[in-house]
Amino acid sequence: MMCSPDQLMAVAxxxxxxxxxxxxxxxxxxxxxxxxxxxxxxxxxxxxxxRLLARIDRRLADPAARAMMTWTRPAFxxxxxxxxxxxxxxxxxIAEMRASVAAHGMATAAIRNANHIGMLAYxxxxxxxxxxxxxxxxxxxxxxxxFGGTEPMLGTNPVAIGIPTADEPFVLDIAxxxxxxxxxxxxxxxxxxxxxxxxxxxxxxxxxxxxxxxSGAIAPFGDxxxxxxxxxxELIVAALCGSEMAPAVRGTLDEExxxxxxxxxxxxxxxxxxxxxxxxxAYLQKLRASRPLDPDRPVxxxxxxxxxxxxxxxxxxxxxPDALWNDLLALEAA
Amino acid sequence: MMCSPDQLMAVAxxxxxxxxxxxxxxxxxxxxxxxxxxxxxxxxxxxxxxRLLARIDRRLADPAARAMMTWTRPAFxxxxxxxxxxxxxxxxxIAEMRASVAAHGMATAAIRNANHIGMLAYxxxxxxxxxxxxxxxxxxxxxxxxFGGTEPMLGTNPVAIGIPTADEPFVLDIAxxxxxxxxxxxxxxxxxxxxxxxxxxxxxxxxxxxxxxxSGAIAPFGDxxxxxxxxxxELIVAALCGSEMAPAVRGTLDEExxxxxxxxxxxxxxxxxxxxxxxxxAYLQKLRASRPLDPDRPVxxxxxxxxxxxxxxxxxxxxxPDALWNDLLALEAA
Numbered sequence: 001m002m003c004s005p006d007q008l009m010a011v012a013x014x015x016x017x018x019x020x021x022x023x024x025x026x027x028x029x030x031x032x033x034x035x036x037x038x039x040x041x042x043x044x045x046x047x048x049x050x051r052l053l054a055r056i057d058r059r060l061a062d063p064a065a066r067a068m069m070t071w072t073r074p075a076f077x078x079x080x081x082x083x084x085x086x087x088x089x090x091x092x093x094i095a096e097m098r099a100s101v102a103a104h105g106m107a108t109a110a111i112r113n114a115n116h117i118g119m120l121a122y123x124x125x126x127x128x129x130x131x132x133x134x135x136x137x138x139x140x141x142x143x144x145x146x147f148g149g150t151e152p153m154l155g156t157n158p159v160a161i162g163i164p165t166a167d168e169p170f171v172l173d174i175a176x177x178x179x180x181x182x183x184x185x186x187x188x189x190x191x192x193x194x195x196x197x198x199x200x201x202x203x204x205x206x207x208x209x210x211x212x213x214x215s216g217a218i219a220p221f222g223d224x225x226x227x228x229x230x231x232x233x234e235l236i237v238a239a240l241c242g243s244e245m246a247p248a249v250r251g252t253l254d255e256e257x258x259x260x261x262x263x264x265x266x267x268x269x270x271x272x273x274x275x276x277x278x279x280x281x282a283y284l285q286k287l288r289a290s291r292p293l294d295p296d297r298p299v300x301x302x303x304x305x306x307x308x309x310x311x312x313x314x315x316x317x318x319x320x321p322d323a324l325w326n327d328l329l330a331l332e333a334a
Numbered sequence: 335m336m337c338s339p340d341q342l343m344a345v346a347x348x349x350x351x352x353x354x355x356x357x358x359x360x361x362x363x364x365x366x367x368x369x370x371x372x373x374x375x376x377x378x379x380x381x382x383x384x385r386l387l388a389r390i391d392r393r394l395a396d397p398a399a400r401a402m403m404t405w406t407r408p409a410f411x412x413x414x415x416x417x418x419x420x421x422x423x424x425x426x427x428i429a430e431m432r433a434s435v436a437a438h439g440m441a442t443a444a445i446r447n448a449n450h451i452g453m454l455a456y457x458x459x460x461x462x463x464x465x466x467x468x469x470x471x472x473x474x475x476x477x478x479x480x481f482g483g484t485e486p487m488l489g490t491n492p493v494a495i496g497i498p499t500a501d502e503p504f505v506l507d508i509a510x511x512x513x514x515x516x517x518x519x520x521x522x523x524x525x526x527x528x529x530x531x532x533x534x535x536x537x538x539x540x541x542x543x544x545x546x547x548x549s550g551a552i553a554p555f556g557d558x559x560x561x562x563x564x565x566x567x568e569l570i571v572a573a574l575c576g577s578e579m580a581p582a583v584r585g586t587l588d589e590e591x592x593x594x595x596x597x598x599x600x601x602x603x604x605x606x607x608x609x610x611x612x613x614x615x616a617y618l619q620k621l622r623a624s625r626p627l628d629p630d631r632p633v634x635x636x637x638x639x640x641x642x643x644x645x646x647x648x649x650x651x652x653x654x655p656d657a658l659w660n661d662l663l664a665l666e667a668a
Contacts, residue, residue: 073437073439073440073603073606075440075441076438076602076603076606076607078608103408104407104408104409104438105406105408105409106409106440106441106442106600107409108439108440108602108606110607133570146621147633148631148633148634149621149624149625149627149633150625150627151625165569170565170569172563172565172566174562174563206627221556222557222560223556225508225555225556225560226559228636229506229563231506231621231635231636232506232636234617235497235617236467238610238614239497239604239611240467240604240606240607241607242607245614247617247620268570269407270573270574272406272407272410272412272442272574273406273410273444273573273574274576276572279579280573283568283569286581287565290480290484291483292483292484293484293534293538299480299481301565302562302566
């Protein structure tokens with residue numbers, strides 16, 4: 001089913017509001033999901049909606065929750081989301097941080113008990129457009145094995161970095177796993193093998209079977225360095241948010257448990273360090289124009305691809321798999 | 335030549351003091367170099383001393399410089415090092431930051447015009463031992479090509495993260511290049527080939543010739559993700575420090591130019607987010623005990639290897655290559 005962004009947005013908002021999600025919260029949650037579709041990240045798009053609705057039905061997500069925000073220090077905001085919707089608490093925390101960032105030059109928000117915050121690029125892009133540097137990191141269920149290890153001990157622990165420039169912001173959004181678990185499932189569904197090195201099976205053996213990898217663990221990206229970075233995120237998020245570490249994390253991939261991972265936001269005002277936006281843009285232009293490995297594929301900057309996809313998908317429409325579309329129709333009819 | 339740490343430290347301090355480096359500054363600079371040797375990172379050890387001495391002789395490094403520190407915001411310290419020694423200004427900035435971190439929960443220092451700050455683990459380890467989370471990042475001369483590109487457009491842009499736990503701190507210290515340029519030079523010196531994928535030659539062609547790679551560019555670690563991270567560091571450091579970006583950076587690898595890269599320090603007080611040190615340690619112990627890929631190589635945590643090497647090298651002594659030792663003797667006799 002090919003949908004226009006507006007059409008899909010309307011469906012998502014209706015489904016959320018029918019479960020008692022306040023209008024503004026429904027708009028924010030739907031906007032996050034549609035934005036993921038537009039940027040070409042359907043794994044974080046509308047396919048997340050049925051699970052979220054089930055979580056609301058089971059009171060694992062409380063769409064009307066008011067987050068408890070405490071400034072434990074003038075530049076440190078501790079947030080108990082109280083089972084609130086991820087994007088709603090994230091935007092509320094960012095709004096709450098702005099005065100502190102303006103006053104102190106930077107601030108941190110450490111969030112616990114929030115539902116899935118989805119695609120991190122959503123937040124750092126918006127913050128960078130408003131002139132601030134943003135670093136957002138999040139933890140998850142244990143899906144990734146340590147470098148040199150074979151058990152799922154770490155989350156996919158994504159980190160996103162947004163940096164204002166004189167034109168479009170720099171937007172990096174990476175998981176610290178080599179591939180998303182969704183990609184493994186996708187291969188398993190089609191009966192396709194996975195490259196050796198992506199994952200180990202449940203017994204810890206390197207495998208090319210996507211099916212076997214589903215009960216195993218994914219490799220970290222970048223060998224020891226990527227493992228180290230993912231582990232640093234695991235520890236910093238837990239230390240500052242008071243959230244659980246991967247082996248004990250639940251609630252972003254299931255419909256049974258409250259979400260107990262953590263979400264961290266660091267904002268820095270580049271104006272505190274001098275205005276370099278024009279120099280950054282000039283450098284990025286030189287980078288894009290530098291000699292590519294393949295003459296047909298120019299060097300790109302993180303965020304470029306998502307913007308190109310958004311321009312195209314915004315016109316062509318969002319491709320919703322038929323099974324998912326039928327699920328959404330059934331949920332509307334229910 | 336096998337040296338005890340004390341012996342090598344004394345040589346380094348003597349050589350520095352004879353060039354007018356104040357006693358405390360000489361001790362700090364020497365301690366950084368010896369600590370790199372002890373942690374098994376000789377590329378950042380005593381072999382850096384002759385170049386630093388030459389830079390002092392040529393007034394590219396001013397060992398008596400007083401950094402100009404300005405709190406542009408209550409939690410943002412802007413530092414002009416005025417050609418000071420890297421480790422001296424780093425420790426001065428960290429000392430200056432402590433009261434702000436205690437008061438606000440976090441602070442940033444953005445340093446420009448400092449000489450090479452050396453091994454980043456030195457700083458984050460010390461800060462983590464004092465109970466704070468530390469993130470340190472630095473830029474450098476252009477040595478790394480973009481993912482999908484072939485020209486040296488990025489620095490090796492290392493990042494280090496230190497996190498206090500209930501026992502030894504977590505200490506990650508990684509360059510965002512796949513390998514250090516020193517490793518390419520090492521292979522070239524021995525006439526050994528390098529694996530395909532490490533580097534491209536001066537014409538941008540993937541090469542196995544270490545000699546050809548010296549005039550080319552090193553790959554980023556972790557393909558597109560590592561490239562994105564290195565680029566984020568390039569931009570954040572320049573934006574906040576007011577320093578140059580890689581193609582214009584000089585002065586950490588030569589004896590002709592003032593150093594114009596940037597160094598960034600972010601400190602966060604984990605006490606602002608609740609005390610989780612014991613939980614972090616318990617998790618790291620489970621991680622170390624998790625099933626390894628090779629039964630003879632247990633899973634390790636960043637910082638473990640450096641501590642093991644330090645314990646061993648502290649007893650066995652530091653191996654100084656004869657040519658370097660003779661250089662040091664000649665400098666002493668001069």
